[in-house]
Amino acid sequence: MGRSPCCEKAHTNKGAWTKEEDQRLVAYIKAHGEGCWRSLPNAAGLLRCGKSCRLRWINYLRPDLKRGNFTEEEDKLIIKLHQLLGNKWSLIAGRLPGRTDNEIKNYWNTHIKRKLLASGLDPKTHRPLNTTATPSARHQEHLAHSSCSPETSGAGHSSDDDSASVPHLGGIDLNLSLRPPSQPSSPPPPRQEAEATSSATAADA
DNA sequence: AACTCCTCCAACCGCAATTCG
DNA sequence: CCGAATTGCGGTTGGAGGAGT
Structure with missing residues (x-):
């Protein structure tokens, strides 16, 4: 046209x-x-x-960008949100004022992913890894060394069966009005979801 | 001191969803 | 109502800088 x-x-x-x-x-x-x-x-x-x-x-x-290191709280929040939402970076970013989806995605891929791996968790499912299926022992070892802070092994989780429960982060109010991805009750109204998120975002600013 | 490998971040690409004529 | 245009998202890549040998 x-x-x-x-x-x-x-x-x-x-x-x-x-x-x-x-x-x-x-x-x-x-x-x-x-x-x-x-x-x-x-x-x-x-x-x-x-x-x-x-x-x-x-x-x-954008002037309202935070930029700079992620705090421990942001860290935990990202992990929990990812547990609930999966790779919905824009939704996750909506819960982290001053952070962008790209930034969070990068941070996830470079830091959090290996942090979880190092503590024996599958970054995709947030469940314990099948240690027999280790694809690359060398890499794994590497990861374990690089960014594994002492508290890492216990960081954002208690046990595998809490993987679907809504988090009670110390001091952080998730205030999620979102459904976990594993709830196909209705066909996806994706963009509305995003709106719901952004409106909720204001609450934790 | 030079070289190689690794990590991290910014940006691109392709696809899906939404909007508009 | 339909189809094209635009916007937004997620995955992936390329290059710069740093660490290690």
């Missing part, structure tokens, strides 16, 4: 963002607000596709 396609424009930059690009993007969004990513690059004088601009803003330039 009359609409032009997303980001197949001839000259769009890729790769790392320059300071100038960042400045342009920030300045534009400050002046005009978020949204309309499709037309933003043109309007802001950026040779990027809208997708790229959105990602850069969400993950890096």
Whole structure:
């Protein structure tokens, strides 16, 4: 139809963002607000596709981003939320003010995953690993060494049978109005779920 | 001191969901 | 109501920096 396609424009930059690009993007969004990513690059004088601009803003330039190390509480919260929601990073991020889905995803893959592995838990299921099925002993050993703090082995869990129970994190109110993924009672209304999350997010800010 | 391997983070890619003409 | 365009999400990759040999 009359609409032009997303980001197949001839000259769009890729790769790392320059300071100038960042400045342009920030300045534009400050002046005009978020949204309309499709037309933003043109309007802001950026040779990027809208997708790229959105990602850069969400993950890096937004002023309300926390950035920096995750606290022990955030750590536990992520584990618990992942236990409930699975790889729904955007939902998890919705419960962690100042954190982005990408950041949490990275943090999960680099730190938490191995933390769980080191303590003998399957990061996917949050259940004890079948030690006989160890795929790579060397890797495992590596993981065990690298980021295994003393309290790790007991960190976010008590036993396997609590894997589905709603957490009672010390001091952290999850306030989840979400269903665990293992509840197929109704066909997925995905985006609404996200909204419910974000509205709940305000509560723990 | 130089080289190699490993880790981490930012960004890209493709797909699914939602919105709009 | 249908189909195309746009947005958002999750998985994956590439490169920079650091640690170890």
